[in-house]
Amino acid sequence: MGSDVYDAIVVGGGPAGSTAASFLSKKGRRVLLLEKESWPRDKTCGDAVSGKAVGILAELGLTQQLEAAPHAEVFGLTFSSPEGRQVSIPFAQGEENITKGYVCRRVVYDHILWKNASSLCEAVEGAEAVSLIMQGGKAAGVRAKTKSGEREFFGRLIIGADGVYSVVARQACGRTVEPAHSSIAYRAYYEGVTGMNGTLEVHFEKSIMPGYFWIFPAENGAANVGAGMLMSDVSARKINLAAAMERITTQNPLFKERFAGARRISPLKAWQIPLGSKRRKIHADNVLLVGDAACLVDPFSGEGMGNAMLSGKIAAEVADEALQAQDTGEAFLSRYPQRLWKEIGNELATSYTMQRLGKNQWLLNFVIGKAATSKKARDAIASTFSSKKARSDYLSPLFYLKLLFS
Numbered sequence: 001m002g003s004d005v006y007d008a009i010v011v012g013g014g015p016a017g018s019t020a021a022s023f024l025s026k027k028g029r030r031v032l033l034l035e036k037e038s039w040p041r042d043k044t045c046g047d048a049v050s051g052k053a054v055g056i057l058a059e060l061g062l063t064q065q066l067e068a069a070p071h072a073e074v075f076g077l078t079f080s081s082p083e084g085r086q087v088s089i090p091f092a093q094g095e096e097n098i099t100k101g102y103v104c105r106r107v108v109y110d111h112i113l114w115k116n117a118s119s120l121c122e123a124v125e126g127a128e129a130v131s132l133i134m135q136g137g138k139a140a141g142v143r144a145k146t147k148s149g150e151r152e153f154f155g156r157l158i159i160g161a162d163g164v165y166s167v168v169a170r171q172a173c174g175r176t177v178e179p180a181h182s183s184i185a186y187r188a189y190y191e192g193v194t195g196m197n198g199t200l201e202v203h204f205e206k207s208i209m210p211g212y213f214w215i216f217p218a219e220n221g222a223a224n225v226g227a228g229m230l231m232s233d234v235s236a237r238k239i240n241l242a243a244a245m246e247r248i249t250t251q252n253p254l255f256k257e258r259f260a261g262a263r264r265i266s267p268l269k270a271w272q273i274p275l276g277s278k279r280r281k282i283h284a285d286n287v288l289l290v291g292d293a294a295c296l297v298d299p300f301s302g303e304g305m306g307n308a309m310l311s312g313k314i315a316a317e318v319a320d321e322a323l324q325a326q327d328t329g330e331a332f333l334s335r336y337p338q339r340l341w342k343e344i345g346n347e348l349a350t351s352y353t354m355q356r357l358g359k360n361q362w363l364l365n366f367v368i369g370k371a372a373t374s375k376k377a378r379d380a381i382a383s384t385f386s387s388k389k390a391r392s393d394y395l396s397p398l399f400y401l402k403l404l405f406s
């Protein structure tokens with residue numbers, strides 16, 4: 001191994017990577033953070049910042065930076081059923097104290113996290129990892145294309161935060177794309193969309209079932225508008241999601257008036273979303289995977305930022321312990337998946353159940369219809385946004401019986 005060896009090299013400067021680099025640097029470790037793009041850089045996303053992400057942002061001392069940056073605040077969710085019934089549900093005050101969320105463009109949000117990380121560690125933008133450097137069958141560093149040519153960086157640990165097409169995940173853990181556990185989504189920004197009410201809107205529109213269409217408020221009255229579906233369903237049904245979005249905004253009775261005077265102010269962009277509906281291998285000798293590289297996106301909501309930042313925080317804790325023990329082998333690093341799944345495993349399993357239930361139009365019509373007419377039902381659903389126990393109730397048929405009689 002070369003003479004200049006980092007304690008850890010974090011590949012990817014998004015929320016997961018910047019969070020991992022920040023927490024690990026604060027523990028006194030020498031960290032190198034590599035980001036393939038140059039700032040400012042965007043990331044195609046729904047831009048919703050969950051309560052979980054807000055909590056970790058507070059731990060990093062960055063809440064004021066988010067509040068000062070361009071953003072929109074949201075105070076609940078609006079759902080519509082396949083038959084067109086709508087209900088708005090405020091976030092409940094629960095054990096995680098979720099009373100509001102944020103929508104912040106990733107070009108802004110990610111930069112807040114990057115600036116914090118780069119103030120704590122050595123950070124290089126415009127450095128694209130092309131391969132791991134292997135020594136004795138184990139990862140020993142990263143080969144990257146930089147502005148000054150190809151360079152080699154060596155580290156005791158490699159934290160792969162390089163997204164859905166992760167070089168680290170593919171080389172260290174044999175990652176491949178699985179259409180049954182990945183979604184495809186399209187997103188564009190609009191101005192002039194009417195009827196927004198300070199909520200994240202999730203619409204189960206018939207033509208893209210079992211997926212959904214969303215309208216999220218962005219800063220200055222703009223809107224983040226998109227649609228997503230499982231890749232396997234898009235393929236099986238031969239659906240053109242871009243055309244479906246156009247049809248929904250111009251022909252669906254719920255939306256055609258709302259979009260009548262609207263104007264698209266960005267290109268329509270597609271991206272792949274790696275869902276946490278299946279547990280993948282997320283560690284190897286000298287390697288930990290975080291964020292989209294670890295496939296941790298909520299299978300029902302499509303939200304990934306909270307789990308990405310949480311995985312970065314836990315990876316930093318385990319990395320510090322491994323460096324302290326001078327043992328970065330796969331067995332020691334198994335602490336990482338154990339802790340991560342303990343935190344989010346049940347939640348992801350619940351969301352996967354909800355994703356599969358969401359293929360049932362009758363059930364969605366029933367649950368949303370019931371919520372539209374029953375405060376008890378609205379309260380039951382609201383509690384699932386703020387209570388881990390309530391989210392787990394979705395696994396129980398009793399939850400639906402309670403809704404039936406509420």
